[in-house]
Amino acid sequence: MWRITVLGSVNVVESVRLDEDDRRLLHALQLDGRASFARIATVLGxxxxxxxxxxxxxxxxxxxRVxxxxxxxxxxxxxxxxxxAAPPASVDAVARMLAVRADTSWIASLAGSGGLxxxxxTPVPTGDGGNALEQFRRGANVGTVTAQRLLAPVAGVGGWPGRLQALTASEREALASTAPERHARSASSAGAPRSDGDERLLGLLAADGRTSVxxxxxxxxxxxxxxxRRIGELVNRGVLMFEVEVDPKLYGRxxxxxxxxxxxxxxLRAVANGLSSHSEVAFASxxxxxxxxxxxxxxxxxxxLYEYLADRVGALPGVHRVQTELVSRWVKRAGPLLIPRT
Known part of the structure; x- marks a missing residue:
């Protein structure tokens, strides 16, 4: 059994070091999070x-974690x-409040501003006063909340490129060729309504993407x-994807x-294309x-960081201004925080 638990930090790695075969396994799982061990073993030799x-x-x-x-x-x-922006004395409490919500992800404690x-x-506003973002602002009981709508992801959607370099092109092709058949997506099916059963499955897979059928x-x-069948359909429609959560520190980052x-x-398009090729970029939108x-x-x-800003970002066209903020710790990543029930 598992229970959702808010930890002081999600960077909990007990004396782990990755060797080359570990990195190859992680790369394979990022390509197909539900690939069987037998299938991965065949490809990796x-x-x-x-x-x-x-x-x-x-x-x-x-x-x-997948x-x-x-x-x-x-x-x-x-x-x-x-x-x-929250008072220093309440930052941990606000972080805990955010982490237990099902609608939050990628919660970070910021070193420079001291905030989160x-x-x-959120649901799209309905026009009848049901604005979830404003309700969050009123109900969160925190200081200033600055919001930016994420429009279009331009890098990192299929996983951080820094950990997608362990497999050869032939190994990647072999893993894809042995995958269960997937059909091309259509624009209409991508937005098709999800059933209550779909929502239950998605909730279970959010906790552990490799849970057995x-x-x-x-x-x-x-x-x-x-x-x-439903997992295959949800993946084919672009509703469901699998992310490998692994601490970048294990890769020396x-x-x-x-x-x-x-x-x-x-x-914008030129900058987006440039960022998508940078191994330093885990995600961009x-x-x-x-x-x-x-x-x-x-x-x-x-x-x-200095070299990246001066050389790589500096070489991108049309960038007028850059602002950076160091992350002191991640409170939550893509999925809920789980530890074994004792």
Missing amino acids: MSERAVSRRYHRLRSRLAL VGVTRHDQRAQEDWFLRI SCILR ARLAGASDIPESTVR HIDVLCWLDVQPAA TTTGTSNVLAFLEFAATEE
């Missing part, structure tokens, strides 16, 4: 037992990036054949940075607000 042992070692030490991430329905939902940031998913069926009261870029509109691009960056040391 390892035994199924060795793959299973590596996965469970990393999982048991909170160094790895979570099911639900992409927002643009017609019914909005994703907002929030910066929250997070991503909040048998356990999913038992917990959701849905036949196994239906569970298997000890510095987490939030970066805002003020970009000339005519240069265009936004509303005084800056129009937000990026999450990962570095081994602060000196690399």
Whole structure:
């Protein structure tokens, strides 16, 4: 059994070091979070037992988790990036309040301002006074809340590029070729309504994206054949994707940075293309607000931040202004925080 628990930090890694085969396993899971150990073993040239042992070692030490991430329905939902100013004495309490909410992700404690940031998913306003963002502002009981609407992701949607370099092109192709058949998405099916059963499945997969079909069926009261079919359909429609949560420190990246870029509109596509090729960029999206691009960056040391801004961002066209903020710790990442029930 598992229970949701708010930790002081999600960077809980008990004396774990990644070797090359660990990195290859993590790369394979990012490509297909529900791939069987047997399938991964065949592609990686390892035994199924060795793959299973590596996965469970990393999982048991909170160094790895596969979570099911639900992409927002643009017609019914909005994703907002929030910066929250709270008195120092109440920051931890506000972080706990945010972390237990099902509509929040990527909650960070900020070193420079001393505040918090997070991503909040809200329903699209209905026009009858039901504005979830304003309700959050009134109900959160915090100081100033600055909100930017996330418009279009431009980097990091398929996983941080820094951990997608362990497999060869032939291994990536082999993993894709042995995947269960997936059909092309259509624009109409991507926004199709989800049933109550779908929502139950998505909630269970958010906690553990590798939960077996048998356990999913038992917990959701849905036949196994239906569970298997619905997961495939949700993935095909672009509703469900799988994210590997792993501490970047295991890859030698000890510095987490939030970066805002003020970009000339005519240069937005060029900047987006540039960021998508940068291994330092874990995620980036265009936004509303005084800056129009937000990026999450990962570095081994602060000196690399200077070099990145001066050389790589400096070479991008149309960037007028850059603002950065160091992350002191992540309170929550993509999925809920779980520890074994004792």
